[in-house]
Amino acid sequence: MKIDRMLSQLSEWLLGNGPENDIVISSRIRLARNLSGFPFMTRATERDRKSIREAVRSAVLEIFKPDSFYFVDLDSLDSLDRNYLWERQLISRELVETEGACAVLIDRNEKFCIMVNEEDHLRIHGMTSGFDPEKIWSRINEVDDKLEERLHYVFHNKYGYLTACPTNVGTGMRVSVMLHLPALVVSKEIDKVFRSLQKVNLAVRGIYGEGSQPVGDFYQISNQVTLGRTEKELIEKISDIVPQIVAYERQAREFLLRERHEIILDRCSRAMGLLKTARTISSIETMHHLSSLRLGINMGLLNEPDIPVVNNLFLNTQPAHLQKHNGNELSQTERDIARAKYLRHKLDEK
Amino acid sequence: MKCQKCEKAATFHITELTGPKPLEHHLCEEHAREYLNNSAEQHDTASSLTTTLSQGMAKQMSANKVAAELKELDQQTCPVCGISFYDFRSRGRLGCPNDYDCFSKQMDALIINIHGVQEHIGKTPKHIEHQSNHRTLLIKLRRDLNEAVRLEEYERASQLRDQIKEIETE
Numbered sequence: 001m002k003i004d005r006m007l008s009q010l011s012e013w014l015l016g017n018g019p020e021n022d023i024v025i026s027s028r029i030r031l032a033r034n035l036s037g038f039p040f041m042t043r044a045t046e047r048d049r050k051s052i053r054e055a056v057r058s059a060v061l062e063i064f065k066p067d068s069f070y071f072v073d074l075d076s077l078d079s080l081d082r083n084y085l086w087e088r089q090l091i092s093r094e095l096v097e098t099e100g101a102c103a104v105l106i107d108r109n110e111k112f113c114i115m116v117n118e119e120d121h122l123r124i125h126g127m128t129s130g131f132d133p134e135k136i137w138s139r140i141n142e143v144d145d146k147l148e149e150r151l152h153y154v155f156h157n158k159y160g161y162l163t164a165c166p167t168n169v170g171t172g173m174r175v176s177v178m179l180h181l182p183a184l185v186v187s188k189e190i191d192k193v194f195r196s197l198q199k200v201n202l203a204v205r206g207i208y209g210e211g212s213q214p215v216g217d218f219y220q221i222s223n224q225v226t227l228g229r230t231e232k233e234l235i236e237k238i239s240d241i242v243p244q245i246v247a248y249e250r251q252a253r254e255f256l257l258r259e260r261h262e263i264i265l266d267r268c269s270r271a272m273g274l275l276k277t278a279r280t281i282s283s284i285e286t287m288h289h290l291s292s293l294r295l296g297i298n299m300g301l302l303n304e305p306d307i308p309v310v311n312n313l314f315l316n317t318q319p320a321h322l323q324k325h326n327g328n329e330l331s332q333t334e335r336d337i338a339r340a341k342y343l344r345h346k347l348d349e350k
Numbered sequence: 351m352k353c354q355k356c357e358k359a360a361t362f363h364i365t366e367l368t369g370p371k372p373l374e375h376h377l378c379e380e381h382a383r384e385y386l387n388n389s390a391e392q393h394d395t396a397s398s399l400t401t402t403l404s405q406g407m408a409k410q411m412s413a414n415k416v417a418a419e420l421k422e423l424d425q426q427t428c429p430v431c432g433i434s435f436y437d438f439r440s441r442g443r444l445g446c447p448n449d450y451d452c453f454s455k456q457m458d459a460l461i462i463n464i465h466g467v468q469e470h471i472g473k474t475p476k477h478i479e480h481q482s483n484h485r486t487l488l489i490k491l492r493r494d495l496n497e498a499v500r501l502e503e504y505e506r507a508s509q510l511r512d513q514i515k516e517i518e519t520e
Contacts, residue, residue: 034447037488037518043431043445045496119443141473148475152485154447155478159461160470162447166457167464169450171472228467 003072003081003106004324011088011110011127014315016307018130022298023246025178025218025311026129028089029136029235031144032163032172033122036152040164041117049101049117056116059150060105063143070106074098080329083320089127094118112140114147119164120172122147131242133175133235141231160227170227175238179245182217182295183252186264190219193245201225202241216287216314217295221245253299268296276347280336286317286343305347313346353378428452430490446489484517491517 013026034040035055038048057071074082074095082096090113091104102117115123124147126140154162161172168174184190194204205220221241223234256264271292275281294310296302315321317339323330326338352359358378424436433445435453444450450457461468491514498507 036447036485037492039431039446039489039493040444042441042443043433043493045492047496048492144473145476148477153475154485155475156447156450156470158469159450160472160474162450164443166444166450166461169461170465170470173472225465227461227465227470230472 003070003077003085006088006106006110009110010308010312011090011315013089013110013127013129014308014311015129016311018128018132020242020246021130021307023180023249024131024242025180026127027131027133027136028125028127028176028178029133029140030126030174030176031122031124031140032120032161032168032174033124033144033147034154034162034164035121036154038121041119041121042164044100044117046100052121053101053103053116055151056103056105056114056122056147059147060114062150063146068108070108072104072106074102074104075100080320080323084324087315087318087320091115092118092123112136112143114143120168122151131177131246133177133238137231137235167224168226171229171231171234173226173231173234174222175234176220176222177238177242178218178220179242179249180216180218180291180294181245181249182291183256184249185217186256186267187252189248189252193248197221197241200237200241202238215284216291218291253295257299264299265296265301268292268299268301271296272302272347275343278340278343280333281340281343282336283317283319283339286339287314290314290317309346313343317342352376353381355381423453423456426453430486431493446486448486448489484520488514488517 013028018024018027035052038044038052041049044052053073060069060071072085074085074091075098077085079096082091085091085104085106086093086096088110090106090110092115095102095104095115095118098117100117102115104116105114107113111128112124112126115125124140124144126136126143128136156162160170163169163172181190181193184193197204201224203222203224205222206215206218221238223237226234229237271289275286275289275293290310290313293302293305294307297305297307297310316325319335322335322338322342325342330338354376356378358380424439425434427434428445428449429452430448431445433449435456438444438449438453458468491510495507495510495514498504498510
C-alpha cells in the first residue's frame with residue numbers, strides 16, 4: 001500500500017522546527033470549496049460523489065507532478081488505514097466514517113492535503129511545523145488558484161465561497177494553531193486564556209479538531225468567523241493573539257522553574273521513568289507523560305530525547321500507527337502492551 | 351393563556367419539532383427569551399442553529415411572531431435540491447448552493463448572527479461563473495436523472511443525460 005511509505009517519515013507538522021516551536025506545535029489553514037453544478041454532500045448521490053471525485057482527480061493530475069502526491073480513494077481503504085491517515089491529520093473524523101466515494105490528495109512531503117467529498121466538496125489543508133500561517137497561506141492560495149483554473153467553484157456575489165454549513169461561508173477559511181500549554185494547565189491559568197479567546201471570537205478545541213477533548217495539554221485555537229474579513233485579516237487576528245499566549249505560557253514556565261522547581265522536575269522525571277519502564281500503557285496515559293517529557297526538555301530539565309523524537313512518539317503510539325508498525329491488527333490489551341514495548345525500546349536507544 | 355413558568359400572559363407559543371413528538375411551550379416574552387437562550391447550551395450544533403436563527407429573527411421582529419414564522423419557514427423547500435428548511439435546521443447543513451438564495455430571508459438573519467456581517471470581502475475567483483443559472487440547473491437535472499433511473503424511465507433518463515452533457519461542455 002502506497003500510504004505505508006509515510007510510516008518511515010515524520011509529517012511536516014511534527015518536525016519540531018519553525019517559529020516558537022517549543023510551544024506552537026503546528027499551524028494549519030483550511031479552505032472550503034464547492035463545485036458548481038453539484039448539490040452539497042447531504043444531497044449528493046453516489047453518482048454525484050464519483051463525478052466530483054473524478055473532476056478533482058483529473059484537475060490535480062494536470063496540476064501536480066505525478067510523483068509529488070498520492071491520490072487515495074478512501075472507500076478502497078480499510079478502517080485501520082483510514083484511522084492511520086486521521087492520526088496523521090490528513091483526513092478528518094468525518095472522512096474516516098464516510099461510506100460513499102471520497103478521497104484525499106496527500107502531498108508527498110505532507111505539506112498540504114485536499115480532502116474530497118468531506119462536509120464540502122473540497123477541503124484544502126496546508127500545515128507546517130511551528131507558527132507560520134503566512135507561509136501556509138501562500139502555499140495553499142497557489143494550490144487554490146490552480147484548482148480554480150480547472151474546476152468551477154461556487155461563488156456568490158454577496159456571500160463569497162458558498163459552503164454546506166453557513167458557519168464557513170465567505171472565505172471558507174479556518175486558521176488554526178496547535179499549542180502545547182502544560183505550564184498554564186499546571187498553574188490553573190488556562191481557563192483565563194480560554195475566556196479571553198472566546199471574547200475575541202476564537203474557538204478552542206482539543207488536538208484532533210472539532211468535538212475532541214484536550215489530551216496531553218494540547219490545544220487548538222482557530223477563528224470562528226469566516227465572512228466579512230479578508231484572508232489576510234483572519235491570519236493577522238490569530239497572529240496577534242498567538243504570541244500573547246506563547247508569552248503567557250513562557251511566563252508560567254519561568255514561574256514553575258523558579259518557585260516549583262522540585263515539583264516540576266519530579267513530574268518530568270517520573271514521566272520519563274514511567275515511559276521507560278511500563279509494561280502496558282494506554283494511549284491517553286502515554287500522551288499525558290509525553291507532554292511532561294516535552295515540557296521538561298523545553299525547560300532544560302531533561303537532556304534527552306530531542307523534540308522531534310518526542311513528536312514522533314506522540315504519533316507512533318496512536319492506535320492505528322502502532323498497529324501499522326506491528327503489521328497486524330491488535331486488541332486494546334495487545335496495543336497497550338505493544339505501546340509500552342515500543343516506548344521502552346525508543347527511549348532506551350540513547 | 352398563562353405562561354407555563356409565571357403568572358404573566360403567554361404571548362409566545364413554541365412548537366419544538368426536534369424530538370420524536372412535537373412539544374408545545376406557552377411562555378411570556380421574558381421566559382421565551384430565556385428558553386431560546388438556554389436551548390443553545392442544551393442542544394447539539396444542528397438545533398443550536400435553530401436557536402441562533404430564532405435569536406436573529408427575534409431581534410428583527412416581536413418575539414411572539416417568531417414561532418409562527420419559523421413554522422411557516424420550515425415548510426419551504428428548495429426547488430433545485432428538494433431540501434426543506436426544516437431538514438436544514440435539523441441537520442445543520444444545506445442541500446445545494448441555491449438554498450442561500452431560496453431561503454435568503456432566513457439565511458440573512460442566520461449569517462448576521464454567526465458572522466456579524468453579510469458581505470464577503472476576501473478572495474474572489476479569477477474566473478467568476480457566468481453561467482451560474484445553467485450550473486444550478488445542472489443540479490436539478492442530475493437529481494431528475496437519478497429519479498428517472500430509479501423509476502426505470504430510461505427514455506427520460508437518456509434525454510436528461512444529453513441535456514447534462516450539453517451544459518457540461520459549454
